[in-house]
Amino acid sequence: MEPTPQTPAEAFVKRAERIASGAEHHVPSWLRPGEPESRLPVLVAILLAVALQRAVPDRYTVVPRWPLLAMELMLVVLLVAINPLRLSRRTTAARWGSLALTAAITVDNTASAVMLDYWILRGDVSNDAAVLLGSGGAIFVTNILAFALWYWELDRGGPFARHAVEQPYPDFLFPQMTDPDKAKPDWRPTFVDYMYVSFTNVVAFSPTDTMPLARWAKLMMTVQASVAMSTIALVIARAVNVLK
Secondary structure: OOOOOOOHHHHHHHHHHHHHHOHHHHOOHHHOOOOOOEOHHHHHHHHHHHHHHHHOOHHHOOOOHHHHHHHHHHHHHHHHHHOOOEOOOOOHHHHHHHHHHHHHHHHHHHHHHHHHHHHHHHOOOOOOHHHHHHHHHHHHHHHHHHHHHHHHHHHHHOHHHHHHOOOOOOOEEOHHHHOHHHOOOOOOOOHHHHHHHHHHHHHHOOOOOOEEOOHHHHHHHHHHHHHHHHHHHHHHHHHHHHHO
16 A cells, blocks of 8 residues: 655654754753752852851951851851752752852952952051961952852853753853864853853953853953952062062
């Protein structure tokens, strides 16, 4: 028996099904849902930032240090309780808790940088170069960690929104996005990638291989670089003067 000839509509549907069956392979990996991201790198960065805050002398702080650190550690406990190992459980409490924690670290560290710059310009800082360099170094590293958290939290809506591909337009353009042939099939940006963006921004005082596309990203990178530049320049200048 001869097969029943297909109508034009049926032929079109069959063709569309064949095209759709291979469409997934043509979609970049960062635009496809993937495995939940690990909590560990983010947790290490937060705990290191909290430890470095404690290392900055109280003279360069605006608010009492221990209540702030206690609040930050409580938020860390909350976030770990919700997602111990992987970011697989999306809740409003975790989202706002993570943003509040990042904001607390950023505001406190930026205020410490301003206070340190102020006392250096007044010429009223410690004559111990080790203390001066240690304070400046702690603020500098915390600046990297805090803004890495911001970039990770906000790019394309945050880690959960990126996992669900809720926002297709990136706020940061990574090299793997423009040249997917150079990336692994399952590549997508994780916290380590945002840490690298944050580090290179304060070292080069400009973007390197990853370009900010969103206006908020450009503004935050400007603020981060400004804090790093003013702190390092003044701290090194004062330390050199002390060591003479």
